[in-house]
Amino acid sequence: MTERHVWKINGFVGLLAMVVFIGAGIYSLTAELIIPAVLLFVLAGVVLSSFTVVQPNQGMVVNFFGRYSGTVRDSGFWVTIPFSERKKMSLRVRNFNSARLKVNDVDGNPIEIAAVVVFRVVDTAKAKFEVDNYQAFVEIQSETALRHVASKYPYDSYDGEAYSLRANSEEVAKELTLELQSRLSVAGVEVLESRLTHLAYSTEIASAMLQRQQASAIISAREKIVEGAVSMVQMAIARLQAEGVVELDEERKAAMINNLLVAVVSDRSAQPVINSSSIY
Structure with a gap:
């Protein structure tokens, strides 16, 4: 069953005809x-029943004795099929x-999603x-589609x-x-947009997953710090040797690399120690 237009004329023409009949x-x-x-x-009563x-x-859905006749979509005052049943839509x-649904993601972790x-x-x-x-069909199918989509992906990809x-x-x-459009097209509904409004781990695993996220963030930060520290040490040694400031053997170079890495990578500020014994 598909929508079609129903017969109609301007309501004021019908009103004039009713006045003439009366x-x-x-x-x-x-x-x-x-x-x-x-x-x-x-005849005046027939015209009156068609307003x-x-x-x-x-939209005004028009049924004539149990049969769908058509729909009036144009706003205004109209005369249509008399003695027909008309439903607004x-x-x-x-x-x-x-609602906030409790779903298991693809990894089996319970999550809350809406x-x-x-x-x-x-x-x-x-x-x-x-x-x-x-309306009830839209609500049920929306929650069903949301559950299905949420179960296809992990909450987070590490x-x-x-x-x-x-x-x-x-x-x-x-x-x-x-997916919603494919499900709701049978009901004559067009889905314009859908957005996630809530996404979180379920309460029973929220604390454990938070610790995991914090650990992953710390590891990523440490990797970035080490990468930067190594490049800084390489640049320092290369400039010292290029400008002839000091001649470093392998043992002193290893000691210098160790000191620089400790100073850059350490969580706390390094405490400098001045070695003055080599001056004399």
């Missing part, structure tokens, strides 16, 4: 023409904020007749090579949007 009916009564007067009043008002960004953009889904109805016929309640929920939130959100 006026003609009253005139027929005064002329004692009972049957024409009754027919004219019936409908559509607000901006709203919002076409405005909506947000759905999921997302916001921005959507709107683009096919009123599917939203009305293909699913029982399209080697930095694979995708992770924390480091690649944009890519994860795009994949979530695509």
Whole structure:
């Protein structure tokens, strides 16, 4: 079932026709023409039953005796099929904020995750007749898709090579949007955007994972410090030898390298010791 346009005309034309029918009916009564007067009043009632008002960004689904006739999307005052059932349906953009879900990531770690889904109805016929309640359908399918996507990735990638929920939130959100669209298209819903609003380790492993993250950060910082210290020592020795400031044998060079590395890499400020015995 797909949406289609329903027959309609300007409501003010119908209002004018109803006034004409009523006026003609009253005139027929005064002329004692009972049957024409009754027919004219019936026609006025038929026109009255066909009036409908559509607000901006709203669709009016029209059913005629159990059969879908079409949808009025244009806002305004209209005359459509008389004696029909008309149901309003919002076409405005909506947000759905999921609850915080407890999911196991691809490594089996329990995490808490939540997302916001921005959507709107683009096919009123599917939203009305293909699913029982399209809003509840959006909520359930959004949480199901979020669980499925979250279980495909680790919370964090420590080697930095694979995708992770924390480091690649944009890519994860795009994949979530695509999966949601495939799930919600049956309900005539278009997914405009989806974003992760909450991401954290579950409480039972949060402290252990925090220690792991801190250890990884310390190791990365130490590697950077050692790399910089080695380059500084190499540059110092090269300049001393190039400018002929001092001649260093292998033993003194090793001692100098040791002292420089200790001074640069140490967590605390190095305490200089002046050796004056070699002056005399």
